Amino acid sequence: MGKAIKLAIVGVGNCASALVQGVAYYKTIKEEDKAIGLMHFDMGGCLPGDIDIVAAFDVDSRKVGKPLCQAIFSPPNNTRIFCQEVSEMDVVVQMGPVLDGVSPHMLEYPEEMAFVVAEEKPVDVARVLAERKVEILINYLPVGSRKATEYYAEACLKTGVSLINCIPVFIVSDQAWAARFAKEGIPVIGDDVKSQVGATIIHRTLMELLSDRGVKVKRTYQLNTGGNTDFLNMLNRERVKEKKLSKTEAVQSVLDKRLDSRNIHIGPSDFVPWQRDNKVCFMRIEGVGFGGVPMELELRLSVEDSPNSAGVVIDAIRYCKIARDRGEAGPLLPIAAYTMKHPPQQLNEKMARSLIEEYIEGKNQL
Numbered sequence: 001m002g003k004a005i006k007l008a009i010v011g012v013g014n015c016a017s018a019l020v021q022g023v024a025y026y027k028t029i030k031e032e033d034k035a036i037g038l039m040h041f042d043m044g045g046c047l048p049g050d051i052d053i054v055a056a057f058d059v060d061s062r063k064v065g066k067p068l069c070q071a072i073f074s075p076p077n078n079t080r081i082f083c084q085e086v087s088e089m090d091v092v093v094q095m096g097p098v099l100d101g102v103s104p105h106m107l108e109y110p111e112e113m114a115f116v117v118a119e120e121k122p123v124d125v126a127r128v129l130a131e132r133k134v135e136i137l138i139n140y141l142p143v144g145s146r147k148a149t150e151y152y153a154e155a156c157l158k159t160g161v162s163l164i165n166c167i168p169v170f171i172v173s174d175q176a177w178a179a180r181f182a183k184e185g186i187p188v189i190g191d192d193v194k195s196q197v198g199a200t201i202i203h204r205t206l207m208e209l210l211s212d213r214g215v216k217v218k219r220t221y222q223l224n225t226g227g228n229t230d231f232l233n234m235l236n237r238e239r240v241k242e243k244k245l246s247k248t249e250a251v252q253s254v255l256d257k258r259l260d261s262r263n264i265h266i267g268p269s270d271f272v273p274w275q276r277d278n279k280v281c282f283m284r285i286e287g288v289g290f291g292g293v294p295m296e297l298e299l300r301l302s303v304e305d306s307p308n309s310a311g312v313v314i315d316a317i318r319y320c321k322i323a324r325d326r327g328e329a330g331p332l333l334p335i336a337a338y339t340m341k342h343p344p345q346q347l348n349e350k351m352a353r354s355l356i357e358e359y360i361e362g363k364n365q366l
Helices: 014-027 104-108 125-131 146-159 175-183 199-212 229-233 241-252 305-325 335-339 349-360
Strands: 005-010 051-058 136-139 162-165 187-190 216-226 264-271 278-288 294-304
Touching (some): 005 014, 014 051, 014 305, 051 125, 051 305, 104 229, 136 305, 146 175, 187 335, 199 216, 199 278, 199 349, 216 229, 241 264, 294 305, 305 335
Parallel strands (some): 005 051, 005 136, 216 264
């Protein structure tokens, strides 16, 4: 298997910044015991530093036309900078189609918080993917960008490029789209990335723990706040329908008996500008234990949102590369179940992890 993984990024926001910084950061680390923060250092012979970003697309005037290594630090990006020394890349951010990628309400906010759409003609994305010999495309478009996501999915189908869909627009978990990728012999991963240790994975784990220990969960909520463009974008509630469905289903799927929709509320709550890329989750679970005695659990989680997902994506990229080299096609399980909130099939975390390890070692096929 060739080590270099040719990657394209759609949406040069905070998540892209964390990913690019992460690739540069871990490229300097040669020993596994020093690679803190990764789920896998060596994954089937691929190290994080083997990811080669060869193309990037955005619509913001402060990023389009700039080298990627500069664009990731341009406004409105506000994630933490943990690796300032990102080496020069032969990658200039190119103009993608806007379509529904920018919610109208975003244009009403100060430029440092929102988007400034470039007055540029979109490039032919499929042509760029082919010219740059891209193997995998990461979708980091804003939540609710259905038409734009479908445009990039079509470009992938046209060029044989794998899609890792990190947003809650259902492509990989949609039977029709999944069948098209399978027919073309293209492996894909999605939808809606989980963070490494985020609200969804903790909520799933706690709900499963309580259920396994005999507690009957009666009701629960998860409220999240943040100050990045993701939270600002999601103030338009029409754009978060699939997001709420994705997050809710991720939690419901671990329960033996699903909660009535009136007793579970999961989703973005509000935009707090000074939080920047810091995401705060407030979680509450109410249940009944031994002897019918009630119990309550409350939790507050604070994380830097974008780096929290970058480590997961680095694993998804390398797993996808392995699958491409093995001739796999269509949705990739169990990596989708482990790294995504809305995979084609939900799996228990431990089971998914075990199957991933077996696949990396070549002990099973998909």
